[in-house]
Structures are given as C-alpha cells and as structure tokens.
Amino acid sequence: MNARPLILALFAAASLAACSAPPEAPMLGYVELEPTRVAAPYAGRLVKLAVTRGGSVAGGGALFALDADVEQPALLEARARREQSAAQAADLATGKRPAELDSLRARVAAAESALRLAEQDLRRQQDLATQGFLSPATLDGLRERVRSNAAQLAQASADLHAAELAGREAQRAAAASAIKVAEAQQAQAAVRLALKTVNAPAAARVEDTYYREGEWVPAGTPVVSLLPAGSTKLRFYIPQARLPEFPAGSRVEVLCDGCRAPVAARITWVASSAEFTPPVIYSKDNRAKLVYMAEARPEGEAHLAPGQPVEVRAGAPK
Known part of the structure; x- marks a missing residue:
C-alpha cells in the first residue's frame, strides 16, 4: 500500500485545522x-466656590477661596515689622539727626569759649600773684577752673565725634539680621495668605464639589474633585x-x-x-x-x- 497519499492528506488536514484555529x-x-482631589493646607470658612459639578476649569483657574481673617492682618503686621527694622538700620547707618548734631557743636563752642576765658583770667591773676597782691589759694582755684573747662571741652568734642559716626559694627549687623528675619516673616505670611485661594493645577472637568459657601473646611480636606x-x-x-x-x-x-x-x-x-x-x-x-x-x-x-x-x-x- 502506498502511504504517500495518506501522509499528504493528514498534513493538509492539520494545516486546515491550524488555519481555522479560534482567536485568543x-x-x-x-x-x-x-480624580485629583484638591484641598487647602489650612482650615477656614469657604467664602467662594468658583466651579460647579460637571463644569470645566482651565489650568490655573480659580477653584475656591477660604476666609483670610487671620492671614491678612498677619501679613500687614509682618510688613510693618520689616519697615520698622529697615528704618532702624538706616538710622544706625547715618548717625544722629542734624538738630542733635547742631546742639553738640554748640556745646563744643561754649566749652572752647569758657576755656579761653579761664586761661586769660589765669594769666592776669598770675601777674598779680607775682607782685604779691593775690594769695596762692586763689591762684590754685583759677588753675583748677582751667583744668575743669579743658575737661568739659574734651567731653563735648568726644560726644560730637561719636554722634557724627554711624552705629557700632555689632549694632549694624544686628539691625541687618533683624531685617532678614522680618523679610522671612513677611514672605511666610504672604504664602499663607496666597494658599487660602486655590487654583486648578491643570485644565480639567469638575467631577464633584464637597462643600458649599459658608461651610467650615478642615485643613487638608478636599473641596473639589477634578478629572484632568x-x-x-x-x-x-x-x-x-x-x-x-x-x-x-x-x-x-x-x-x-x-x-x-x-x-x-x-x-x-x-x-x-x-x-x-x-x-x-x-x-x-x-x-x-x-x-x-x-x-x-x-x-x-x-x-x-x-x-x-x-x-x-x-x-x-x-
């Protein structure tokens, strides 16, 4: 018996079965x-809900805002402290005010005049003492007067010099540090205020809103659900x-x-x-x-x- 036709028939049947195999x-x-659930990091009363369920919002568009009854005054206070620190630093950098400097200069001029008069009086009285018309005790009193006036002039001159100088280096460094601290506090207050208003991170469809205006929202609780x-x-x-x-x-x-x-x-x-x-x-x-x-x-x-x-x-x- 010739097996070749049988083998070919079996091969054809297998090929047909393979071709007609059902798909996976x-x-x-x-x-x-x-969804992206959007919340504010701080608690507050919901004062504005800018989106509605099923609506759409552009990237960066307003979603909602919480009250800023605490954050707004805190920012104003921080700004005032920064300005105060800057003014104090400027005052240390410029020395005394002009009116104060004029007063100190007048004290120096008066001390100089008093010293000249005392020296002139001492010279006249020394001539009388040489002729025997003035006691040694009186002459000693005149010399003491000259020394006292000289000391007053030296003190007045030192006060004027110190007033014309800027504040000491340590004081100026402390004032500069105070400005940096005040600026950091102001920046922090500004960030807290800005975070009370929340915007959409990207264009999206509003899936749901969870609070109504006037309701209290705990910190970190989602207010809006978005589908970007x-x-x-x-x-x-x-x-x-x-x-x-x-x-x-x-x-x-x-x-x-x-x-x-x-x-x-x-x-x-x-x-x-x-x-x-x-x-x-x-x-x-x-x-x-x-x-x-x-x-x-x-x-x-x-x-x-x-x-x-x-x-x-x-x-x-x-």
Whole structure:
C-alpha cells in the first residue's frame, strides 16, 4: 500500500485545522477614573466656590477661596515689622539727626569759649600773684577752673565725634539680621495668605464639589474633585499563560459596548503576583484560574465611562 497519499492528506488536514484555529479570547476589564482631589493646607470658612459639578476649569483657574481673617492682618503686621527694622538700620547707618548734631557743636563752642576765658583770667591773676597782691589759694582755684573747662571741652568734642559716626559694627549687623528675619516673616505670611485661594493645577472637568459657601473646611480636606486629561485608566486581567505577551509599555486594543471604533491603550502596570478569577460581573465564565491584574491608559481622547466593561486584545487598532 502506498502511504504517500495518506501522509499528504493528514498534513493538509492539520494545516486546515491550524488555519481555522479560534482567536485568543479577549481579556476582560473595566474603566476607572483617577480624580485629583484638591484641598487647602489650612482650615477656614469657604467664602467662594468658583466651579460647579460637571463644569470645566482651565489650568490655573480659580477653584475656591477660604476666609483670610487671620492671614491678612498677619501679613500687614509682618510688613510693618520689616519697615520698622529697615528704618532702624538706616538710622544706625547715618548717625544722629542734624538738630542733635547742631546742639553738640554748640556745646563744643561754649566749652572752647569758657576755656579761653579761664586761661586769660589765669594769666592776669598770675601777674598779680607775682607782685604779691593775690594769695596762692586763689591762684590754685583759677588753675583748677582751667583744668575743669579743658575737661568739659574734651567731653563735648568726644560726644560730637561719636554722634557724627554711624552705629557700632555689632549694632549694624544686628539691625541687618533683624531685617532678614522680618523679610522671612513677611514672605511666610504672604504664602499663607496666597494658599487660602486655590487654583486648578491643570485644565480639567469638575467631577464633584464637597462643600458649599459658608461651610467650615478642615485643613487638608478636599473641596473639589477634578478629572484632568489622562485620569482615565483601564483595569483588566491577563491569564497566567499569556502574561509574557503583555509587558508594561506594550500597546493593546480596547473594545466596549457603544464604542464606534477600537481604542488604543498602553499598559502602564502589571501586578507582580497572581490572583484568582476576577469578579463574576467582569468574567464570561466562572472558572477558577490564575490571572494578573494590569492597568493601561488610553492614547488620545477616549469617551469611556467609569465602571464600563471593556474587552482588551493584544496589539494596537488597525
């Protein structure tokens, strides 16, 4: 019997079976949203809510504002302290005021005049003492008067010199440090005041608002929930046997009910440990098998609703 025709028939049947093999079943998952919940770092009463649920806001646009009943006066006080420190430093750098300097100069001139008169009087009385008309005690008193006037002149001159100089180096350094401290306090007060008004970090759709105007908002509590671009993600489950086909960074095709065309997405994360069959509502059958959770983000605009079931296939849409 010739076996060649039989072998060719078996090979053809195997080839036909391979060509007609069913495609890989799609991986099942669902759509999730990752909102950005915006809060203020300080507590306060909500005085303005600039957005509404379902609306949109541009990047940097106003979201809400809390009362600044404490922060505004604190900023004014810090600004006044900085100005006071600057004025004190300027005063130390310029010495005494002109009126004070004029008064000290007048004291020096008066001391000089008193010393000249005392010296002239002493010379006249010394001539009388030489002729025997003046007692030694009187002459000693005149000499003491000259010494006293000379000391007063020296003191007045020293006071004038000190007044004309700027403040001591240590005082000027302390004044400069005081200015830096006051400037830092003013900057801190300005930041606290600015943080009472919160703006959108990026263009987004407003998912929800949690407070109404007039309500008290604790520190760090979200007031607005935003959905910026890229906040949609797909969560699906990869069978254990197909895990090597879907590393992070690979592209997949996403199908959903109501989608006009397949959506391209890129895998951003794959779980490192396996789990059992995902929830029944996302599974076509209830067989117990190991799967790996993965996440992907749509490329471009994708009108997907949160919770919407999806099917994920390998490769990008054609």
